[in-house]
Amino acid sequence: MTYSPSEQSSPSLNVDPQEIAKFEAMAESWWDPNGDFKPLHQLNPLRLNYIDRTSKGIFGKQVLDVGCGGGILAESMARIGANVTGLDMGEEPLEVAKLHALEAGVSVNYLKNTAEAHRDDHKEYYDVVTCMEMLEHVPDPQSVIQACCDMVKPGGYVFFSTINRNLMSYIQTIVGAEYILKMLPVGTHEHAKFIKPSELIALVDNTDLICRDALGITYNPLSGVFKYTPSVDVNYMIATQKVD
């Protein structure tokens, strides 16, 4: 599969306005643990743990969360002592994120911006960059991955998560999660935009990032529990490190 900017995207920005609108419309329920973003709430402890241990601890570090949405991951990283900046192009998710952080007494620097534009003043500024569940919503994932690489310090870590593109991921994340279990609103995902691990690693290989690890996350619909799995068949994360 080749990635080219979609017809709906703005010609100058690597942003798909329809994707942003989708998340604007859902923003109110971002922090409802049983709402539209329930899967992200359930996943969050697993990915926070993975990011913290793989990067050898984010306490006191400069961390950037690209496509932070309502701040589930960004706020949790700030709670364990990271200095977090969250970027998103959705106004509503950012408003929700700011309000929630204020109410929770947690400090996060939320900005409306793209990774590509933020890079202008932040080359090799961050110790850790996270970009979770976002690449499948942009016209040009390579451009975001390159910007993340440019903003992390040499030796620093960049984490990506997305969804594999195969029959199993179609059945689980679209038929199962959207239509049957109604864990997500119908239309949240477009199967064609999912990214196979081999494709993600090929995009990473075009930059100065090296893929150090890959880990799957699996969902058991009977117990309602997410768990780590070595299989990257559906949801997965990769840990990459910038060459020193």
Ligand SMILES: C[S@@+](CC[C@H](N)C(=O)[O-])C[C@H]1O[C@@H](n2cnc3c(N)ncnc32)[C@H](O)[C@@H]1O
């Ligand atoms: C599925 S949500 C993931 C939110 C968060 N990363 C998480 O995993 O909890 C995807 C987010 O990416 C944002 N987004 C999409 N395209 C973007 C872009 N080009 N730049 C910044 N944010 C973008 C959307 O507004 C949305 O908040």
